[in-house]
Amino acid sequence: MARTTYTSLKNNNGLFDLLIILHIAIIAAGMVAVWYMEHYGHIVTGMSNKIIWGTPHVFAIFLIIAASGALNVASISTVFSKKSYKPFTRLSGLLALSLLAGGLAVLVLDLGRPERLIIAMTTYNFKSVFAWNIYLYTGFMAIVVVYLYAMMVKNFSWLSIPAGYLAFAWRLALTAGTGSIFGFIVAREAFDSALFAPLFIASSFVYGLAFTIIVLKIVQATSRTTIVSPQMIERFRILLITFTATVLFITIIFHLTKLYASKNHDVEWFLLASGNIYSQIFWLGQIGVGILAPVLLLALWRKDININRLASACLLLLVGGVAQIYVIVIGGQAYPLDLFPGMEISSSFDDGQIASYTPSLPEILLGIAGISIAMLLSGILMRIMPFLPEGETV
Numbered sequence: 001m002a003r004t005t006y007t008s009l010k011n012n013n014g015l016f017d018l019l020i021i022l023h024i025a026i027i028a029a030g031m032v033a034v035w036y037m038e039h040y041g042h043i044v045t046g047m048s049n050k051i052i053w054g055t056p057h058v059f060a061i062f063l064i065i066a067a068s069g070a071l072n073v074a075s076i077s078t079v080f081s082k083k084s085y086k087p088f089t090r091l092s093g094l095l096a097l098s099l100l101a102g103g104l105a106v107l108v109l110d111l112g113r114p115e116r117l118i119i120a121m122t123t124y125n126f127k128s129v130f131a132w133n134i135y136l137y138t139g140f141m142a143i144v145v146v147y148l149y150a151m152m153v154k155n156f157s158w159l160s161i162p163a164g165y166l167a168f169a170w171r172l173a174l175t176a177g178t179g180s181i182f183g184f185i186v187a188r189e190a191f192d193s194a195l196f197a198p199l200f201i202a203s204s205f206v207y208g209l210a211f212t213i214i215v216l217k218i219v220q221a222t223s224r225t226t227i228v229s230p231q232m233i234e235r236f237r238i239l240l241i242t243f244t245a246t247v248l249f250i251t252i253i254f255h256l257t258k259l260y261a262s263k264n265h266d267v268e269w270f271l272l273a274s275g276n277i278y279s280q281i282f283w284l285g286q287i288g289v290g291i292l293a294p295v296l297l298l299a300l301w302r303k304d305i306n307i308n309r310l311a312s313a314c315l316l317l318l319v320g321g322v323a324q325i326y327v328i329v330i331g332g333q334a335y336p337l338d339l340f341p342g343m344e345i346s347s348s349f350d351d352g353q354i355a356s357y358t359p360s361l362p363e364i365l366l367g368i369a370g371i372s373i374a375m376l377l378s379g380i381l382m383r384i385m386p387f388l389p390e391g392e393t394v
Helices: 015-040 055-070 072-080 083-107 114-122 130-152 154-183 196-224 230-260 264-270 276-299 308-335 363-384
Strands: none
Touching: 015 196, 015 363, 055 072, 055 083, 055 130, 055 196, 055 308, 055 363, 072 083, 072 154, 072 196, 083 130, 083 196, 083 230, 083 363, 130 154, 130 230, 154 196, 196 230, 196 308, 196 363, 230 264, 230 276, 230 308, 264 276, 264 308, 276 308
């Protein structure tokens, strides 16, 4: 295989400047939303003492999972020796760092008291999976930085393979740890499943690859060069179908496992068949828009697939991913806690009642700002450093 030459992003039509301005505006709106929630308190959001993780957490978790999956392209090249993916290894590592930074920024800004993060970073309860994740997130960033440095500095190229293997193992642990946050919460019937770890790992493959392809599409449109060959487009198409089918399979197993136990019938009915907002988002958003529609389109476009169609399918996959995390996070909290199994509960505190939640505009702006933070970081670094393979001008 020919040696890959890397270059920075060329701004040949002004699209880059327009996107930078757009992302800065979205981030500014997100910062205003943060100030608004900090100034008036979380009473201005849709959250309550029952729904304590709102829409910002949905976006934060979505971005953290996507960050892990974005490294998949580099892992395929380094760990599995698929040299056709090598030209995109640097971009893969950059997107992994940027998406994680965007997700963690949203997470910190949604804490209510961001300065208390210092306490979380210096006082650990190792029985808590949250404490584990602090190490997983910071460790992932450090390892990927070393991995990128080894790939970009010739004298340290020998380090790229061991760093790549370590990054691959660490990203699996990171995603499994994020899924285990829900799997270890035994008090909530909608959570409490070991299958959250493999489900999140499979989902990360989809989200991360979808972000990578969309960024590649934007790069080609911005620089007016072709860096993704028809052969790579076909490989990406097959990977997307495979990963998405895996997510669907694990999702089916997850709910079948839940339904096997009689105690979970009510919560499964609530999430899948009650006709409420969560079951609608599950079937229309997660399954319809996020799985069936893109897989069908990718299958139909087999003979005339191109980067534009591939990116369109990726947008559907990302919308479905947000829907998936929304149902897990918000729907899982909305279902009432079973405080006394076998007993009916009624009180002035609405115990035993389904919690209501409507996302507020500040929450949505903060969540979307996380995506813009990731894209802004990626764009600026691609513009000033050689993260992209050289392509042919079109």
